[in-house]
Each structure stands twice: as structure tokens, then as C-alpha cells.
Amino acid sequence: MNSAINAGDTAWVLMSAALVLLMTPAVGFFYAGMVRKKNAISTLTMSFVVLALIAVQWILYGYSISFGPDVGGVIGSLKWAGLAGVGQAANTVYAPTIPHLAFMLFQMMFAAIAVALIVGSVVERIKFSAFLVFALAWATLVYDPLAHWIWGSGGWLKNLGYIDFAGGTVIHISAGVSALALVFVLGKRKGYGADNMEPHNIPHVIMGAALLWFGWFGFNGGSALAAGGLAASAIVATTASGAVAGLVWMLFTWRSRKPSALGFVTGAVVGLAAVTQGAGYITPGAALVIGIVAAFCSYGAVLLRMRLRIDESLDVLGCHGIGGIVGAILTGVFASTAVNPAGANGLLYGNPGQFMIQTLGAVVTIVFCFSATWVIAKVIDVTMGLRITDNEEVVGLDMSQHAETAYSLR
Amino acid sequence: MNSAINAGDTAWVLMSAALVLLMTPAVGFFYAGMVRKKNAISTLTMSFVVLALIAVQWILYGYSISFGPDVGGVIGSLKWAGLAGVGQAANTVYAPTIPHLAFMLFQMMFAAIAVALIVGSVVERIKFSAFLVFALAWATLVYDPLAHWIWGSGGWLKNLGYIDFAGGTVIHISAGVSALALVFVLGKRKGYGADNMEPHNIPHVIMGAALLWFGWFGFNGGSALAAGGLAASAIVATTASGAVAGLVWMLFTWRSRKPSALGFVTGAVVGLAAVTQGAGYITPGAALVIGIVAAFCSYGAVLLRMRLRIDESLDVLGCHGIGGIVGAILTGVFASTAVNPAGANGLLYGNPGQFMIQTLGAVVTIVFCFSATWVIAKVIDVTMGLRITDNEEVVGLDMSQHAETAYSLR
Amino acid sequence: MNSAINAGDTAWVLMSAALVLLMTPAVGFFYAGMVRKKNAISTLTMSFVVLALIAVQWILYGYSISFGPDVGGVIGSLKWAGLAGVGQAANTVYAPTIPHLAFMLFQMMFAAIAVALIVGSVVERIKFSAFLVFALAWATLVYDPLAHWIWGSGGWLKNLGYIDFAGGTVIHISAGVSALALVFVLGKRKGYGADNMEPHNIPHVIMGAALLWFGWFGFNGGSALAAGGLAASAIVATTASGAVAGLVWMLFTWRSRKPSALGFVTGAVVGLAAVTQGAGYITPGAALVIGIVAAFCSYGAVLLRMRLRIDESLDVLGCHGIGGIVGAILTGVFASTAVNPAGANGLLYGNPGQFMIQTLGAVVTIVFCFSATWVIAKVIDVTMGLRITDNEEVVGLDMSQHAETAYSLR
């Protein structure tokens, strides 16, 4: 083993990987509680299976094309396919004090949850087999390149100076925007706008949100790739933004009627998503501001989506996408090298250039993810069909796709 | 970053903070499973929202008045408000090997869970808005000063030699006693003693208890503020006490009828609460004794409360309060500098003085928390009203306070 | 404190202990979701109570007879009973860089979960009191000796060169085989094969599986007893095997009908169990192979069990036992000192001897566990009776054994 490996840093990153692992099934509960009973298993399963699917993809080639030796700034080569050369020693470029395998594992969890987030937009009507194909294609053709551009050594956005601490762009913008594109191809749920589609189990939603918040400590704190002041600072920023955004969302729902539990947890997730990009570059005070702004924007976005009668069912764009975009741009405002010397100064610290870069990176991501996802979805729809039949939708996906029922009466 | 920062210690404390974070929603599930279905969301939400509320309070001023520069032994100053001066370097007074922000974060989680514990006494009838006001007032006027007295540098009880390793007094006695005071102002649930108020979802209670036990590893182990022998010793003591108290409670319920699942998890929580004060000062053997004694006392206390027909609904006093008191006093018996040189010797090791100090500290805490909480509750009751209307109570707080239902039939 | 204690390693092992702790109630949810509603509490409680029972047993004498000073290669002495001499300093034989108490604690969690796994075979019909007696007897007479043979310093299988990284044999084979022996004494559930015994709550099963996977990071990663490359490598292997086995099982269920959520999580658990033995000795590629082979074998085993109409109700043998056996033997094929110099080379690396040893160890474990468990079960059945009455079984164990109901209608 490389003598430069630090046990404390390694313990922290491994633990963080475990925390992010838990977020993938947690997203499943967060979403499953919001669908109708007859689609609970379907929603849980799509989220959870993604973890297994992406784990295998990541080992076989995903990690290599994301983080492997750069090819022209746009993609990694296949040199690290099957984890060739990815061992117990550190990779000094990515994380000099932890085993390369630990870094690879931590990134695997990010790839998995990005896909799982998209599930929220397609629940209650997507064909399970088509979803699996989509997941694999999206991870390979959208997520992996994007991760390379922004995080991969030699990636063109990284070289440009784009900073994304823990995946605000790579994960949250990409998942949110892709969710919308996918829905444009997939279409609305049967009965959307007419039938009552109330959440069937709010405790599940709350359990999911609690585990997500818990996991986010690893998500953002682990992205420091070391157990020190930066990790602590990132987690404090994370908590600040999540907390304040949850409260603000709750106040919005209160103004319109009553303080909603669903509103609170939604807001918390928005705040956590929004702070992800900047967590390791900003002060706790800036995190509070980001949380508040993100809550406003996402509340508005969800309202708008409902007016437009777009069935992006559980608001992946409205929560993660908008949160991510707000975070990406405000990182260009609030980033400070006083917090993280390896980062950059933002607008507020006299560096409008960073603000421009952040905006550019966000826009590029939006355009790329939307169009690439739309194409992938169309191809799948034309070839194997994205959507189940009307009858299958009426009976519910638990029965029609999995031949199971979530709760038995007996 | 300060060169004195130890990555292993930092990883441990950050992870412990994550574990304690999870305890706040876990308490929500522990409690929510014991109320009627119509109040499940209300119970979950009160617990969870507290996390967000206190996180913001703690950043803005709570941490400063608890741990900031001492003013007369009774309160911290506002010098650290907004986390001014609380950075990535260590604070050598509180925790010399971890970032100051990590210490602040860990303590934030304690402040949050203390408030969340109180929820158990007021479920099914408190007005949500009044609860939020109470939570903020209680954290500011009761918790923060108490934390300063016992843990803050310069705090008068600390100076006196009072030892509380992980919050047996600061969190468990204070929450338990305050819960009682609050109930005296709030009154009984409509139909208490007449209506059937059986727990609506025991798996929720068990899930909550499991996550609490899991979190307690961070609660007590993290309080060592370093990853070494002391943390290990504290966790072993924690497990010993929780385990034996759970078994003893279960035997009590068995004697009177059948071994109850609810009895087992209640006992486990009692044992975990009781050992909190001494965890880092005592041997595993002493922890077993503390667990047994606490189980006896708390079982008796719950029995007594029911005889007196006091609707301290989910026994915050009977579990956490009594557990905390037993633990505070027995720490004065069993503490040993052989376990922790930074601690003190107790009665058993020839130091009756420590026993006196522990008893005094517990009594002071009881008197202070009871009276301060009573006053806060009265003021809120007179001004905005603590309690919902009878009709709202009949319909349930989920509908009346949040306009949501936990489970849908469809 | 011993100066050799490494904070990073300690943080990792303590955290791993917390993760494994959570697996015991997680197994409860995994199992409880698969039984009928009327036995949900019973199933949860058996799993959870075991944690408390074994914690106390382990402190009092279990650890000592498992890991204490060797007596003739077959058992530890009682020198460490009551944790005498087990302190904050490291035990250089077992884990030179962490407190001895941390090692003891980590092992405690393994002892607890081994017993909890067995619950899956006896649900819905075992007498609670008899189960407690069985649990204690099994831990003392089966688990503790076996752990000594394989892991204890001086243990005869260890001396022979048998390698079991994280308990594939000690925990999974032993639990699986013992489950079968116990069922042979206990008998089938009333109505087995005739009544519909569908799982009552699949989200519980999924929650349990998610927490198990999360915990397995500690299970296998923590077994490195240090936070470095080996831990990372073990976790990567763990994830690879769990993921691929989950997918393969799902494909099996798909081939016969539909992709089953239950099938997916079952397969994941099988893969995780199978890789446990070799996790710290093999490459990720070997882990993928182990996962696939284990999925095949366990699917076949479950099919066979159902054909034979043996009511080993939730397939502890089929999942953990078969997974463990496959893992034990394939470790003898794939183990490599390139991965872990402290390990051994397997068949593939030119060492058929290791293959023989692994096979021998697995066979010895199967024979020992089956016969010892059968005897224990028989003795309990003859003296106090293992099984509840028919009426109690019809009413359900929640009511008959615990006087509680899991879910209330109100």
C-alpha cells in the first residue's frame, strides 16, 4: 500500500461512500411515498435496481470513460476498463491520500444516484425493461461524458475553470433537465389532471428525506476527499442550506393554506441540492442565501410546471434541476478562496470571470443533457417502446411490471 | 488548515454528527408510531422541522450563546454569532484535534434532538405554530444557557466540576423535565383515559428505536471528540446499558402479561439515555448496573404517571428524564479516572464530593428547566394559545394543522 | 492510551461496528415484510432482541470464549470474561492499531447478526421464550466455538490456514445450516403449502435490504480492521458481488414471469453473503464471478427446497447458507496475495492446497452446525417446547406472544 494513504481520510471517504449508497434506495422511498399504492414497488425497484446496474457498468467501463486518461477533453479512454490499474494505492491526481479504489467507489455512488433521481419524473407509466435500457444508455452517453468534462483530469469544462464541488451540475442539473426531456417523449400519466393522484404514504416520503439528508453529509462532506476543515465546512454549508430552504418552502405552503410536511421535506431536498455545487467553496452565510434563493426559484418552477400541465410527476426538474442551476450560478457569486484555496473567487470577491464560467457551464449542461436525453428516449420509444399499455397502467405497475403488490390486506 | 487537525478524529466527529442528525427524524418515527393514525404526520413533522429550525438558530446565535466567550458563568456572548470566528482551524479549548466547525456542527445536532425529544409529551393536541415558537424559545432560553453552564468554557456548573459526558443532563434531564412542565400548561388529550389511544404502527416505533440506537454510537462515542480508546469505551458502555435495560423492561412487561416489543424498545432507549452522562467515565460493568437501575426507576415512573393520570403522552420524563437523572447521579458513583483521566472519581472510588456535585447539578437542572419551561409555555398559551380547538383535535392534527393524511386508501 | 492506536483506523472500525449494529434490526425488517401481518411484530422483535441478548452475553463471557486465550485450539478460556483485561489499549494479536474494546465491539455485532439471521427460518410459529433460550444456547455452543476455530488466536481451523475475511463461514454458513436443522425439529407452519402466505409489506423488505447493503460496507470493509487500501478493496468487491447477484436473480424471476422486486433484493443479499468470505482476498472481477455463481446456486437451492416442501420459511439456508458455501469454496479459487499479503493464494494462483482447506473448513462447519443445532433444538423442544399451540399460531404471534398488533386500523 502506498505510504501516502491517510487512514483518517480513507475512513471518511469510505464512510461517505456508504452514506451516498444509502441515498439511492432513500430516493426510492422519497418517491414511492408520493405515488399511488399500486405503483409503490415499481418506484422503489427502479431506484434500487439502478444501484446494481450502475455498479456493474461503472466497474466494467463507466469509471474508465469518466475518469480514465483523457481523450481530447471530452471523454476518458478505456484504459481503466474493468478497473485495470485502479488499485489500493492512491491516484495522486484525483485524491492523493486515499486508495484509488476508494475514490472510484465514491464516484460510483454518484453515478448511481444521478440515474435514480430521474425516476421521479417517469413513475406510474414507464415500462420497466425500457427504463433499464434508458438507465444504461443515459449513464453511458450523458452522465459519464459530463462527469469527464467537469471532474475528469483533462475535461474541457474543468480546464476552463468550472467548479462543481459535489455534483450540483454533474448530478442535479443533469438529472433534472434529463427528467424533463424524458417526460416530453414519455407523455403524461393516464388521468393526469383528472384522477386524484395523492401521495399514498407520507411517512415513506419523510423517511426517504431523512435518509437523504443523512446521506448528504457524505455526498458533500466526502467530496472534500479528506477529513479536515474543508469537509467540516462543506457539511455546515449543506446543513444551513437544507434547513433554511425547508423552512422557506414550508412557509410558502403555509401562506397558501397550511404548513405542509411534504412542502418542508421538498424544500429541504431543494436546499441540499442547491448547495451541492458550492458546498466546499462558500461560507455558511452564503449557504443560507443559496438555500433561500433556491427555495423561491424552485417553488416558482413547480407552480409553473403545474400551470403548464406538464406531468414531470415528482418534480425532478423543479427540485434538483432548479436547485442545481441556482447553486451553479451562485457558486460563481459566493465562491471564495478563503474557504478553499483550491477553488476560486466568485463575483462577490471581485472575480466576475468565475461567474461567467459558472453560467456557461450550467447552460452547456442544460443544452447537452436535454438534447442527448431526448434523443435517447426517442430511440428507445421507437424501437422497444417506453410506455406500458393503458391497461397495465390502470392495474398499476406493481402488478403489471413486477407481479407483486406492496401491501397485503392479510 | 491548522496542522494540529487529526484526520481520524475529524472523520469520527463528522460521522458522529451525521449519526446524531439521523436521530432527530428517528425520534419522529419512534413517536409517530405510538400515536393515532390521524396524528402521524404531525408527530413526524414536529420532530423533523425542529432540525431545520435549530440548525438556523444555532448558526445565527445559538452556538455563540452556548459555547461562545463566557459572560459571568451563565451565558456565552454573541461574539460567535453567525459563526464569526468559527472556522476550519481547531478551537483548542473545546476540541484541539478537529476543526472548530466540526465541533459546532456536532453540538448543533445535540441542540436539535433535545427539542425533538419534547415532542413526545405534546403530541395529538399542540398547535403547530405554537410549537414552533415554543421550540425556538426553549432552545434559546433553556437549552442554550444550560449547555453553557455544563459544557461551555467558564460555565458555572462546569467550573464546579460537574461532569456530563454526552448530555445526560443537558439533553435528557432537560427534555424530560421540560416535557412535564409543558404538559401541565397544555393539558390532557381530549378523551385521555376514555378513548382507545393505541399505537397505530409499531414497526415505525421499532424503526425509530433502531435508528436511535445506531445514532447513539455517534452521540456518546462522538462526545470523546477523538477516535481512540475513550470513544470505544464509551460506545461499549452505551451498548451494555441499552441492551440490559431493554431486556429488563421486557421482563417487566412479561411479568405483568407478555413480553412487549414496545416495552423492549422503550427500555433500550431508557438505558441509552441513562448511560449518556457517564459513558466516557465508567466501565462496561458499571454501565450494566446503570442500565438495570434506570430500567427499574423508569418503569416505576411510567406506572406512577399513569396512576396519576397525567397525560405526558409518550413518557418523555419517564424515559429520558428519569434515565438522565439516574445516569447523572450514578455517574457520581461509578466515574473513574482510570477510564478517563480527564474525568473524575466517583463515590465508589473514594470521592463522595463528586457524588454531591452530580446530585446538585441534577437538582439545579430539574428546577431550572421545570420553571423556565413552565413560564415559556404559559406566556405562549396566554398570547397565541398552545392548543388547537376541540374540533381540530377530533379530526386529527394531520388534517387540521398540515392539511395532509399519512396514508391514503388508494 | 496506547501510542500505537491510529485514529483513522479506530474511526473506521467504530463506524463499521455501528453499521453492523444496524443490520440486526434491518434483518428484522427484511424478514418481517415477508411474513403475514399478524406476525410482523414477532419477527421484528426476535431479530432486535437478539442484539440486546447477545450484547450482554458477549460482555459477560461470549467474547472471552471466542477470542480469549486459546484452550487446545477449540475454545477460548474465561480469562477475558466480563471484559477483564479488554481495554482501551490495542490487542496486538487481533488488531494492532485500534483499541481492544473496539475490536471486541465489532465482533459483538457479528455474533448478534448471526443469531438474527436464523430467525428467518422459524417465523410465524416459534415460541418466543424458547427462541430466547435457543438464541443464547446457539450463540454459546455453536457460534462462539466456531468463531474461535476460525478467527480466534490458536483456533484449529485458523492454524490450518483456513481464511474467512468477514464471516462467510462463521456467520453465513453457520446461520444457514443451523436454520435448516432448527426447522427439522420445529416443523412446518400450519397451513404451509395450502394457505396463502404472501409477504405483507414489500416496502419493509426493501428497506431492510437497503440497510443491509449499507451495513455490509462496515461488515466487510470493517473486517480489514484498518482504513486503507484493503478496506476499500473489500468494499468494492462487496458491491460488485451484491450488485451482479441482484441483477441475475431478477433475471431469473423475469425468465419465469416478471422481474420481481423480492427477487432482486434476495439476490443482492445472496451476493453480499457470498462475497463476505473472500472480500479482502479477491479482485473486483473475481467478486463478479462469485456473485453470479452464488445467484445460480441459491436460486436452484430455493427451488429445490420448495419442491421438497421444506418450510425453511424465508430461505436462510438458500440465501445465506448457499451464498456462504459458494463464497467459502471460491475463496479457495480466487484468493490472491497480490490483493492481501496476509491472505493466501487460491487454486487460480497455483495453490490447490488452499482450495482443499477451504472445502474442508466449509464441510466441517456444515456438519458441526447442523448436528449441534439439531441437538440444541431437540433438547429445548423436549423440555420447554419449541412451538406455540395451534390456536396461538392461528391468532398470530403478535397477539399470542407479545399481546400487540403491528398496525391499528385507527
Place this chain on the structure above:
Amino acid sequence: MLKIEAIIRPDKLSDVKDALEKIGQNSMTITEVEGRGRQKGVQLEWRVGTYTVEFLPKTKIEIVCEDSEKQGIIDAICAAAVTGEVGDGKIFVSKVTEALRIRTKEEGTESLK
């Protein structure tokens, strides 16, 4: 024989059960239902929008009894279930032509004992 169907507030079930016990009526079947009548539903929230859940949880009690026992049962239920607020519920009575105890094959009013 008659079937008395009472739809009451869930919270009142234990009172009603006690009241029925006092007049010697131990047998009954309980169903968890949702309903609306005079008491209309409430508005619930869906993130930023709102929707109305029109149905409140109620408990249905079904008792099959002899014609002569009817009035006593109705009176007992009414007395125990009333709060005076909208939403107290309804009682419906209908005819039952046959009754049978599965265990013993006793028929008619014999089977109701």
C-alpha cells in the same frame, strides 16, 4: 332478523363498544371506512397546489340482531356516539333473512348468541 349498520367517528368506537356491552350485545363486525355527509371534506396540499380530500375516516359497525333487540342497540349507539357536532354519523337498518354460525351450523337467532 335485522342488520344495524352504524357509521360513527373512529374515536367513539370504544365508547360505543362499552355501551353495547352493557346491554349485553357483544357481537359485532367493524370496518374502517371513509365518508362524507353533512360534514364536508377538507382541503389538502400537494406541494404548491391544493386538492380536496372529500372523505374523512369513519368506522362502520355492523350488528345482526333480533328485531326486538333493535331499539336498545340503536339507543346505546346513539348515546355513546353523539357529540352534537356535524359528523356524528348515521344508523341504517335492513332485513336479514338468514343467519348461520359456521362452526355449529346453528341457524337463525340461535346463531347470534
Place this chain on the structure above:
Amino acid sequence: MLKIEAIIRPDKLSDVKDALEKIGQNSMTITEVEGRGRQKGVQLEWRVGTYTVEFLPKTKIEIVCEDSEKQGIIDAICAAAVTGEVGDGKIFVSKVTEALRIRTKEEGTESLK
């Protein structure tokens, strides 16, 4: 008075409720049930085996009304609940001899208002 019992698809409940509201019928009781009729059950999986769950989730609506209101209610339910596929459900009508509002002790059709 009559009791109309309609067993419909759960998804159709809100449509049916709206349709009933339009004709002024606000009162009803809802029960979550399972059923089978023409529409047979589906095969479900138990790890490696399969079993058939023969019952699909349905929603039962019960309305007690005056005889004269019957046809309007039935028509409204039918129009709103129909999809034309097997599994749309059934409506059964039976006699109710008495009705009583617990709160006010109003009897008969008075109590149904």
C-alpha cells in the same frame, strides 16, 4: 329507502364523486375492498415460485337514498365509472327499513339530507 352499493375501480372514485355531486348527492360511505368477477386475478411471484393473487383492489361506495333518487344515482355512477373494459364493476340495490342521524335523532329520509 334504498341502499345502493357500487363496486368500482379505485381510480374512478374521484370522477364518480364529482358526478354524484353534480346531481346533489353528497353523502356516501367508501370502503377499500378487493374483488373478482369477470376480471380474474393475476399471477404474482414468490421468489422462485409463483402464486396467483385472485383479488384486485376495488372501491365500494355505499349510498342510502330515497327510492326516487335511485335511478339518477345509478346513472351518474355508471356514466362516471365506465371504461368499457372488464373490471368496471357492479351496482347492487337493497332495501333499508330505517335510517337515523345520530346527532339529531332525525329519522327516515329526513336523516339522509
Place this chain on the structure above:
Amino acid sequence: MLKIEAIIRPDKLSDVKDALEKIGQNSMTITEVEGRGRQKGVQLEWRVGTYTVEFLPKTKIEIVCEDSEKQGIIDAICAAAVTGEVGDGKIFVSKVTEALRIRTKEEGTESLK
């Protein structure tokens, strides 16, 4: 037409369903209920106190059929649901005046097929 209401042990549902299938009766509606009769409730625990839950889970089967089919159905249910222990349940029969298939508007016994 008649409505047969059987309240049985939940565990017996699959046996009863099979028995009914054998005599060609596939249609039915199932409700999860709680009940008490001869079989009294059990004592449950609330931490240190105890309370009695008087109701045990039961399953209600409702079948609407032609008068002529009644006896066969009752016999099938009885044979399959009986254990001989207290708590086996009850069967109640009442008159149904109309029946209608929502999908096709078929009425009467036609709609029951």
C-alpha cells in the same frame, strides 16, 4: 337475488375461494374487517399498563347470487371455513332487489355471470 355475507378467519380465505371456484362461483368482494362474537378479544400492552383490544381481524366475503345458488354457496363456505374452534364466523343472507353491470348495463341475474 340474495346477498350472502360471510365473516371468516383471514387464513381461511384461500380455502374458501377455492371451494367457491369448484362450484363455479368466481365473483365476490372481500373486505378486511375486525370483529368479535363468542370469541372475545385479547389483552394488549401499553408500556406498563394493559388494555384490551376486543376485536380480532376477520375477512368478510360478499357474494350476490341467484336465490337458487344460495345453498351451494353456503355449504361450500361452511365446509372450507370451519375449524371447529370459536371464531369460525358467521354467514348472513339478505335480499338484493337490483343488480347491474356497470360496463354493459346488463341487469339482474344476467349481470352476475
